[in-house]
Amino acid sequence: MTVRGILGTHPRPSALDRDLLVRCIDECIECAASCTSCADADLAEPGAQELVRCTRLCLDCADVCDATRNVLIRQTEPDLGVLRATTETCAVTCRACADECEKHASHHEHCRICAETCRACAAACEDLLATF
Amino acid sequence: MTVRGILGTHPRPSALDRDLLVRCIDECIECAASCTSCADADLAEPGAQELVRCTRLCLDCADVCDATRNVLIRQTEPDLGVLRATTETCAVTCRACADECEKHASHHEHCRICAETCRACAAACEDLLATF
Amino acid sequence: MTVRGILGTHPRPSALDRDLLVRCIDECIECAASCTSCADADLAEPGAQELVRCTRLCLDCADVCDATRNVLIRQTEPDLGVLRATTETCAVTCRACADECEKHASHHEHCRICAETCRACAAACEDLLATF
Amino acid sequence: MTVRGILGTHPRPSALDRDLLVRCIDECIECAASCTSCADADLAEPGAQELVRCTRLCLDCADVCDATRNVLIRQTEPDLGVLRATTETCAVTCRACADECEKHASHHEHCRICAETCRACAAACEDLLATF
Numbered sequence: 203m204t205v206r207g208i209l210g211t212h213p214r215p216s217a218l219d220r221d222l223l224v225r226c227i228d229e230c231i232e233c234a235a236s237c238t239s240c241a242d243a244d245l246a247e248p249g250a251q252e253l254v255r256c257t258r259l260c261l262d263c264a265d266v267c268d269a270t271r272n273v274l275i276r277q278t279e280p281d282l283g284v285l286r287a288t289t290e291t292c293a294v295t296c297r298a299c300a301d302e303c304e305k306h307a308s309h310h311e312h313c314r315i316c317a318e319t320c321r322a323c324a325a326a327c328e329d330l331l332a333t334f
Numbered sequence: 335m336t337v338r339g340i341l342g343t344h345p346r347p348s349a350l351d352r353d354l355l356v357r358c359i360d361e362c363i364e365c366a367a368s369c370t371s372c373a374d375a376d377l378a379e380p381g382a383q384e385l386v387r388c389t390r391l392c393l394d395c396a397d398v399c400d401a402t403r404n405v406l407i408r409q410t411e412p413d414l415g416v417l418r419a420t421t422e423t424c425a426v427t428c429r430a431c432a433d434e435c436e437k438h439a440s441h442h443e444h445c446r447i448c449a450e451t452c453r454a455c456a457a458a459c460e461d462l463l464a465t466f
Numbered sequence: 467m468t469v470r471g472i473l474g475t476h477p478r479p480s481a482l483d484r485d486l487l488v489r490c491i492d493e494c495i496e497c498a499a500s501c502t503s504c505a506d507a508d509l510a511e512p513g514a515q516e517l518v519r520c521t522r523l524c525l526d527c528a529d530v531c532d533a534t535r536n537v538l539i540r541q542t543e544p545d546l547g548v549l550r551a552t553t554e555t556c557a558v559t560c561r562a563c564a565d566e567c568e569k570h571a572s573h574h575e576h577c578r579i580c581a582e583t584c585r586a587c588a589a590a591c592e593d594l595l596a597t598f
Numbered sequence: 599m600t601v602r603g604i605l606g607t608h609p610r611p612s613a614l615d616r617d618l619l620v621r622c623i624d625e626c627i628e629c630a631a632s633c634t635s636c637a638d639a640d641l642a643e644p645g646a647q648e649l650v651r652c653t654r655l656c657l658d659c660a661d662v663c664d665a666t667r668n669v670l671i672r673q674t675e676p677d678l679g680v681l682r683a684t685t686e687t688c689a690v691t692c693r694a695c696a697d698e699c700e701k702h703a704s705h706h707e708h709c710r711i712c713a714e715t716c717r718a719c720a721a722a723c724e725d726l727l728a729t730f
Contacts, residue, residue, distance in 0.1 A: 204628050204715050208635040211707035214642040231627055232600050238671045239604040245518050246610040246674040254509050255411035261525075262405050262416055268664065269401040273394050275634045278642040279387035284394055287426040291419040298413045311607035319600050336496050336583050340503040343575035346510040363495055364468050370539045371472040377650050378478040378542040386641050393657075400532065407502045410510040443475035451468050519675035526669050526680055533665040537658050543651035545694045548658055551687040558683040 205275060216280045219333050226289070226326040227274050233296060233323035234267035240303065240316035247310065256302050256313060263299040263320060266292050270327075286334050289327045296324035337407060348412045351465050358421070358458040359406050365428060365455035366399035372435065372448035379442065388434050388445060395431040395452060398424050402459070418466050421459045428456035469539060480544045483597050490553070490590040491538050497560060497587035498531035504567065504580035511574065520566050520577060527563040527584060530556050534591070550598050553591045560588035601671060612676045615729050622685070622722040623670050629692060629719035630663035636699065636712035643706065652698050652709060659695040659716060662688050666723075682730050685723045692720035 206224045209215060216223075241260035244253040270292040273285060303317035338356045341347060348355075373392035376385040402424040405417060435449035470488045473479060480487075505524035508517040534556040537549060567581035602620045605611060612619075637656035640649040666688040669681060699713035 204632040204711060205635050207711050208632060208639060208708045211711070212635075212639045212642065213644070227631070231631060235623070235627060235667065235671060236600040236604060238668050239601050239608075242522070242672040242674050243604060243608045245521055246608065248609070250515060250518070254514070257509055258408055258411045258506070259413060259416070261408065262413070262420075265401040265404045266416075266420065269397040271631065272397045272634050275631060276390055276394065276638040278638050279390045281391060281394070281430045284391070284398075284423075284427050284430050287423040288394075288398065291416075291423040294419040295416045298416050312604045315600060315603050315607070336500040336579060337503050339579050340500060340507060340576045343579070344503075344507045344510065345512070359499070363499060367491070367495060367535065367539060368468040368472060370536055371469050371476075374540040374542050374654070375472060375476045377653055378476065380477070382650070383646060386646070389641055390638070403499065404502050407499060408506040410506050444472045447468060447471050447475070522672055522675045523677060523680070525672065526677070526684075529665040529668045530680075530684065533661040536661045540654055540657065543654045545655060545658070548655070548662075548691050548694050551690040552658075552662065555680075555683040555687040559680045562677045562680050 209277065212277050215277045218280075218330070222326070222330045222333060223274060226330040227271055229319075229323040229326040230267040230271035230274065230292065233319050234264045234271065236316045236319040237261070237264040237267065237299060240312045243310070243312040253306060253310070253313075256306055259299040259302045260316065263295050266295040267323065282334060286331065289331050293324045293327035293331070296320040296327065300324065341409065344409050346410060348409045350412075350462070354458070354462045354465060355406060358462040359403055361451075361455040361458040362399040362403040362406065362424065365451050366396045366403065368448045368451040369393070369396040369399065369431060372444045375442070375444040385438060385442070385445075388438055391427075391431040391434045392448065395427050398427040399455065414466060418463065421463050425456045425459035425463070428452040428459065432456065473541065476541050478542060480541045482544075482594070486590070486594045486597060487538060490594040491535055493583075493587040493590040494531040494535040494538065494556065497583050498528045498535065500580045500583040501525070501528040501531065501563060504576050507574070507576040517570060517574075517577075520570055523563040523566050524580065527559050530559040531587065538594075546598060550595065553595050557588045557591035557595070560584040560591065564588065605673065608673050610674060612673045614676075614726070618722070618726045618729060619670060622726045623667055625715075625719040625722040626663040626667035626670065626688065629715050630660045630667065632712045632715040633657070633660040633663065633695060636708050639706070639708040649702060649706070649709075652702055655695040655698050656712065659691050662691040663719065678730060682727065685727050689720045689723035689727070692716040692723065696720065
């Protein structure tokens with residue numbers, strides 16, 4: 203991932219654990235893309251009406267993961283209160299989205315994949331938060 | 335604002351207080367634009383080096399306000415845990431950004447305006463949260 | 467709008483016509499919020515299946531308007547090629563979204579409002595482009 | 599990448615070449631993260647004043663890549679005019695950002711990495727556009 207390379211050349215990196223940080227950024231990136239893709243696949247399903255809550259939570263989760271990615275990528279003059287709140291909200295949102303996607307995992311493979319991605323992102327957020 | 339009009343025609347609006355919700359969405363919109371603009375004005379200042387923390391927090395605040403705007407605009411199948419976490423993070427981030435912008439308010443009018451906008455957004459988030 | 471205030475205090479504003487620029491930024495802001503709201507209202511309609519193309523274009527249009535808003539708000543060191551391409555793409559996307567929303571305007575008031583907002587944003591983009 | 603997996607399970611995928619599409623989405627994802635990271639590293643450099651145009655173009659490029667990523671991920675009911683305009687704007691913006699980052703590549707490793715990522719994204723956009 204390019205971000206690991208750039209963080210390695212940053213003139214004033216933050217004091218956060220580099221491996222946990224990069225993993226969390228990477229999972230936010232995967233999760234935003236996965237949720238955008240799952241919300242779109244939901245729309246195209248014949249039974250889209252039963253997936254409305256899944257679609258909505260995927261859209262929310264993509265927005266929150268994108269914001270969290272950006273807040274975590276930035277190293278300059280970090281505000282720990284902002285980092286903590288953002289990362290916690292990301293964990294909350296990923297768990298809510300994973301819970302909903304899992305309900306449809308046996309019928310829709312995109313929901314199964316997306317639930318896994320959301321769980322991985324929530325775990326990465328929690329592991330990073332444990333170091334704050 | 336167009337959003338108030340559309341919310342008024344939504345087939346299944348959420349149970350949140352409409353006036354507080356619309357005010358909070360509107361403040362998130364104002365604050366994201368204000369922070370994007372203040373971060374950019376910071377870059378162009380001769381003393382940009384002293385505004386680096388302001389620039390960074392404005393970029394974070396714009397990202398968080400955009401995500402919060404979207405989560406709050408959506409009415410369909412709301413998840414209260416996600417709404418609460420997102421709105422709280424928005425309040426935290428707006429307060430941190432306002433605190434920093436205020437330090438430069440006497441030298442930079444864009445920081446003074448942006449600090450006011452961030453305070454108004456934080457207050458709108460807190461007023462909405464009080465109804466959850 | 468806060469952005470007009472901040473642009474008025476920017477140390478190095480771009481040479482673009484201020485009134486047309488502020489109007490275009492404002493319409494991008496309105497259109498992103500309107501499209502996010504219309505996409506969500508679509509999801510909640512009993513006849514959501516017939517609105518799938520509308521939902522998808524509203525999601526695209528919101529993304530493009532948000533990017534255009536940010537590119538236009540920034541005044542420092544503008545790249546005219548980037549500004550032109552971004553604003554043209556915004557006009558194209560807003561027209562496509564308006565065309566689709568209009569098809570549903572007689573049945574869904576949120577589509578009627580959203581189509582109007584998209585048309586206004588496309589017109590603001592075209593008026594700004596005429597000055598480049 | 600998770601998106602390739604989800605696109606493989608999409609009930610109604612678009613007719614675009616899958617490999618070129620996935621590569622373009624992947625490069626937009628890399629480029630948005632790289633540009634967000636490079637803009638932030640710029641802020642922390644002692645010579646940040648000479649990097650202002652780089653910072654600004656990186657912020658623009660991140661916004662445009664995020665919008666393009668989302669438009670390309672969505673498969674349902676694609677509008678080719680919107681896809682073409684968005685992907686072209688992404689190529690234009692990535693080239694402008696790469697041109698600027700390259701000027702600083704010998705002094706700042708993050709600019710060298712970011713320029714490469716922008717070039718790769720512009721090439722992926724052009725290769726995808728050639729199939730439209």
